[in-house]
Amino acid sequence: MSRITPVILSGGSGTRLWPVSRAARPKQLQPIVGNETMLQATARRVADGNTFQAPIVVANADHADEVEAQLAAVSASPSALILEPVGRNTAPAIALAALEAEAGALLLVLPSDHLIAEEAAFAAAIATAAPLAAEGWLVTFGILPDRAETGYGYIRRGKEIAPGAFAAERFVEKPDRATAEAYLADGGYDWNGGIFLFRAGRYLEELARHAPDILESVRAALEGARREGNRLYPDPAPFAAARSRSIDYAVMEPAEKIAVVPVAMGWSDVGSWDALYDIVPSDVAGNVTVGEVLAIDSDNCLLRSDGPLIAAVGVSDLIVVATDEAVLILPRGESQRVKEIVDALSEKRARYR
């Protein structure tokens, strides 16, 4: 089996972890859990030279130096650093990497801002998936649901095609609450975690079939690309013209020969401060504290500082996140409301976004 080429997607700029994650320094470039940034943890996870080639990294051009420095710091320098002039979601980003790779290369597509606590389970799932990918399957890794989450897509498992691997019967985009509960009860559905393994050529083949305009734009962007060492700058005009579409919509849902390998690997996309609270072990008072924090007679709080000292007395069930520029305060369980804050930051206050 040839070695796998990790494709690390670092183009996101989510603000769900505001004020730590911001346009100028998104989540994946921050140490959200532990001391490594999420990008570094992602790269280190696929650093074993017996299994993996050097990664291809797709990032926002604004973050080029930071991405390069972070990867160098964990000895995970990419074979190619593809720098998007603008974000166009995952289908074009993966197309850039697939066109840059050999057609026969096995690509392991990895978001750079997910946590995987059980790395051995992940490695085993990759070992299960690799022969299928080599045979032409587009493999997605299915996350075993532990709650009726409405924020993720689901995959319906079909017939078992190899031990621990199933044909994907159907992709379902973010369901409503009742549907999500039915999926959870059914047991035959996995979350779509956004991690994929396939041959580069197979992805491009399906993209050509189901979203040929995207492939055409990306191909044109690479034909006009500028190269500097391992850096690759796609031609901005054609890339900007690419339709913004996720791989799920553009390829995985309509395509043939999709497999799912379910895996329990302690996965989280750390999609909110509440999610972070759930991931990190709390102290005896039920508090999760990060950075300079003094908590007196306070319980069940997430108290995180990347800057000023946080001093809390007599509070419960709060999320407090402080940076040098902004302090977030909201009740636990309501961290999706961060979006209201980011939306409410007027032009005058755009510097806080």
Place this chain on the structure above:
Amino acid sequence: MSRITPVILSGGSGTRLWPVSRAARPKQLQPIVGNETMLQATARRVADGNTFQAPIVVANADHADEVEAQLAAVSASPSALILEPVGRNTAPAIALAALEAEAGALLLVLPSDHLIAEEAAFAAAIATAAPLAAEGWLVTFGILPDRAETGYGYIRRGKEIAPGAFAAERFVEKPDRATAEAYLADGGYDWNGGIFLFRAGRYLEELARHAPDILESVRAALEGARREGNRLYPDPAPFAAARSRSIDYAVMEPAEKIAVVPVAMGWSDVGSWDALYDIVPSDVAGNVTVGEVLAIDSDNCLLRSDGPLIAAVGVSDLIVVATDEAVLILPRGESQRVKEIVDALSEKRARYR
């Protein structure tokens, strides 16, 4: 009537408004309400040249430049800036000013960190008190209590000695709750607000009688003092040897010929964040916001930033105070617990105090 010499006491270093008020920049040097610092507001309040001489200011030597600059900015430069090498409470501080003034001078002693909203009422009370002080009374201004406060001293009014002025029958130090409630119901008690009017010589006479050791130490400190322009540096060794005592304990309680002029002047010592919340008008949601604050679906909070943006969603009855160095979070009504935080800041974190 000769003009009055204000004696502004700026030596305090309270931390009840932590993290804004800190040892290095105490409350009186901060703009707690409005744009002026409390010291500036105090100096401006006694700036009328028809009634007042230039003030004598007693401050901590560490704050000399800051005090001088703040007073110059409101054109209230002192005739003398007496710089204490260490704090020894109010009895020694006032003795420094009384010895520096003429014996016959009328001294109006003013803490630099109190609010007085009704300045006309204050001026009228001074006009009532001045002839009594000239006759040798030690006059204290009595604050009409509006609650059974246990944090202040009380003065029992005796016989009326002039319209609006009473002999003080008794000083009572901070009472317990039941006693405070009885005083409030009685109606014959005022709070001791720490503002006094007397002849310098009368104060020194009573100090000589009731705390001669303090007078002796202060006198020695002034004999060895160093002068630089209007700055006066008492000799550190004898001053440090002075007993640390408040004017209330050392003089007002034991002395003869004490008068009280009750006055409703919108007084507050802004002794806590809860007190500040009560003083400042709140918005329609019951929030008091100061500085860069974004409050969504939040009510009855004090949200104050002297640094980072505070963004709050869905919270109620909280106090949040942020500076560039520290963020305080506690429930409204519990702001006296700031003390627990300051006490808990270990040596390692002493820089946050």
